[in-house]
Amino acid sequence: MTESIRDLAFPAWPQYDDTEREGLIRALEQGQWWRIGGNEVNLFEEEFAQYHGAPYALAVTNGTHALELALEVLGVTRGSEVIVPAFTFISSSQAAQRLGAVAVPVDVEPDSYNIDVAAAAAAITDRTSAIMPVHIAGLVADMDALAKLSADSGVPIVQDAAHAHGAQWQGKRIGELGSVAALSFQNGKLMTAGEGGAVLFPDAESYELGFLKHSCGRPKTDRKYFHRTSGSNFRLNEFSASVLRAQLKRLDGQIDTREQRWPLLAGLLAAVPGVVPQRIDERTTRNPHYMAMFRVPGLSEERRNELVDDLIARGLPAFVAFRAIYRSDGFWEHSAPAETVEQIAARCPVTEEVFRDAIWLHHRTLLGTEQQMHHIADIVAEALAALP
Template identity: 70%
Template sequence: MKSPLGTLCETAGTHDPEDVEHVTDIGLPEWPQYDGREREGLVRALEQGQWWRMGGGEVDAFEREFAEHEGAAHALAVTNGTHALELALQVLGIGSGDEVLVPAFTFISSSQAVQRLGAVAVPVDVDPGTYNLDAAAAAAAVGPRTRAIMPVHIAGQLADMDALAKLSADSGVPLVQDAAHAHGARWNGRRVGEFGTIAAYSFQNGKLMTAGEGGAVTFPDRDSYEEGFLRHSCGRPRDDRGYHHRTSGSNFRLNEFSAAVLRAQLSRLDEQIDTREQRAPVLDRLLAEIPGVLPQERDARADRVPHYMAMFRVPELAGERRDALVDALVARGVPAFVVFRAVYRTAAFWETGAPDATPEELAARCPNAEALTGDGIWLHHRTLLGTEDQVHRVAEIVADAVRSA
């Protein structure tokens, strides 16, 4: 199916900090971070003699440690975060003709995971302050074919899990949490794995913990975990010697080397979150003092936020002026990016599994996502791993760039 957007969305707003020359170094920490723990883990995986999960011990150990960290009954390590979402939806039985509610404002994997299973991704607007799925908009979008609701915890702040859990209970439609940004997050004292839903995580290179690529799915019960295990290993049971593939599936197995690195990454995650939790309020306060800058709001119930991003909006500098502002920040050493575009503003969204609507009709239903697409900016979380003086310097650079723009 040809995209109704034509070619416009293929080039607009594609600003990557690596493409900007003459970048100033203001001394922010590098990412990824590593030390002897990763080296020891890699050697341990190497010397055990078996490098895939069926013969080694690193993946099994990581799954136990990650499940405990996230408050889940079980965790399953997989190849990447997109596969984690696909697997989570498969375990819920999502398939052809089903509809899944997804935030209109999210990385494209959230909608593509739905669409690759033959289902329809239905974009729903987000809260204008937190940028998370709006529970009231989701309730209005639930229809007879809705089979799942996918909140995405943008920048590590959990969506309104109180309202969404009630919506799920009232409608009978299960939640599946896209927790790609939310390792270690809490909502009213509860971790992602403590809400009784399936959740999917990413360990891609820029994420809060990483092995370059990787992902995980957490499960609330043994049955769903076992279903996930079968499907992530081509439908083949652990002890199978006769190629008795019980379900459809694919090879989403994580290797032993990646798991060894992730175990080391997990060991320092909480300390890094503590640092970001100290720096984020400082940066938000400083950004809020800049005329025209609106930082992402924080719900008081989000009592621990890992801050995958520091996000803000510049409504008076939307579109190309916002893009130029991002380039100016990058040139001065700030790891800045334009935000995700609304999923319906991409050619990929319209290839398969799109709702029966035009981009403009979806934009009218999702005014907050539409506005964010044009005026949002995010800073990589390594910004919040710097010193408080560096955070002040970042805010000064943003203020100066906004004034110049």
Template identity: 70%
Template sequence: MDVRQAPKFPAWPQYDDAEREGLIRALDQGQWWRMGGDEVDSFEREFADHHGAEHALAVTNGTHALELALQVMGVGPGTEVIVPAFTFISSSQAAQRLGAVTVPVDVDPHTYNIDPAAVVAALTPRTKVIMPVHMAGLMADMDTLAKISAENGVPLLQDAAHAHGAQWQGKRVGELGSIATFSFQNGKLMTAGEGGAVVFPEGQTESYEMAFLRHSCGRPRGDRRYLHRISGSNMRLNEFSASVLRAQLRRLDEQIAVRDQRWTLLSELLGAIDGVVPQGGDVRADRNSHYMAMFRVPGISEENRNALVDRLVERGLPAFAGFRAIYRTEAFWEFGVPDESLEAIADRCPNTDAISQDCIWLHHRVLLAGEQEMHATAEIVADVVATA
């Protein structure tokens, strides 16, 4: 263990009297599920408004948000969903659990976001949805993806689990014309421990109403006679979680502004380190939420990368290995896979393979610290990489 003093970073999650008051408010309602209280309804209105969407539907977690959105969009047996190969496994499993085939495609080596050219190459008559993931809150190329979507009649589903409050050319996630999903898991930019949301842009009220039915066991609002209209599941968020999320939402913008300032500095410092390449962004993404501070050490082996992460943790940084390519997990191959070998998928995803091997990320609470901590963080990374 290194005996030098580690930099001090804020704790996460963050909370104060706003969360306490919200929990008491939910408790005092005497009704703690969404059908009897006001917290979930209020949170949905506030979250939709914050993201420029017509509707928001709060659900149990981000994985369920993806699964629900995909089902509403017609994904099921006989269909395919294109996803980036470099992402958290839920992006893939949400489609696979509906009986669809997940088709992984390569990502841009600079932004780590889905490569539009790879999307075009993977389109087939069975493609039902294209799922861009806004990696670490740095938004994917929504202009090119929207053009591909329109030309091929295949809708987009934004996996915005990292992108609360982000914007693309001045437009918020809910203003980009496609359904989007969010996660409120404990590490996310706003959290109630777990939770998720699906946001619906203007003109998709019918999809929202379908999603509401499916997230509530197929049961319409106000039903007293068990008139379940369609098949569904129980994905309803509870009132206590919604009360916490309302408080979390109120401080989101201020935290994003701090993270963006700190990332501007930290990425410059990391980029000056020999052998380190920070994640790049797209200038058209004019507000990035920075869920992670990501960087690569090109050429390092996976084993040495993992050892480097351990060393960073010993030095006091909340560091993690980058996501494993989804096709290099056992879970991916259980069901709903394309008719290709692992090697064939890897051959067409060279950027994903490289990033999965050499990428490291730091928890976003690093970016809530002061400028001094950014310099200390870069110094630790430089020292550890130099001695790796």
């Protein structure tokens, strides 16, 4: 197939239409642009909670703050430990570290790239205050095994669901899994207002504490500056909430399209020598597919980076995968574990491989046509064959 007849005009991202415009005007004309006086944030929280099957949702400034707030509500404090996957975006660890807690990286599974539950269990100490699974690329971590681990150990779960808007585990939405979940609305996410985040709470008590802490410790109806607890200003504004309400309305249709495209693309990529797509786990009964992810096992980090550059040059929106969090300088600035980089690496052999040889394609590629899935696989095969 020649390059000239390939249609690589993938849908743009973010997607928007008059629904967002109307929402922004509605927020503008209500005359109150912050959540305490307006309606958009409140309505978005109700709609988002209902969509995810959660009793409560709290909209916040961004996904990192969502994680930080969730951990604080669960009692994570200075000197405690939070178990996080070693293969994740660094916000997962930094949210704990900003609270003065020690982020403890553990290894991930080689085919799902999600947290290895056995490794998490082995890392629990009497200082462990939370376990944070990350649903990588929308594939839900093993929430059955994690729920058992939480029940047996007494350590609560905080789902980093930044990639998992609309995801379901064995028919249950992420808000129905009994644990706090944090989501992101950063520009690349599955629904976006440029920035923003949300926390799903399983009960009224945690939600009320979360509300206080996201609003400088101040109750909703306070007029006397009586701050009942410590906190910060993580409040989302009315304009962002109006955009997110519009984004939520089209999310289901986008997930439907990605669910149809990924099995096709995964099969085509699996047929390319050397390529191993992210596992399809039937227990994730709805996968929103934040990125199309695959590995090229045995590839060095340098050659993987060259491959990504070539894929981009050939028209694919490709990215290198996350670095192991302990291999970034930022991980070591606050509340770092006592181990060295190499000691952690020795505990995380799968992470050491995955961060060097994994690649992902922007999720907008999965909004393309069936024919474009064939084009993607052809380009990956050609780029691999051309790799020196």
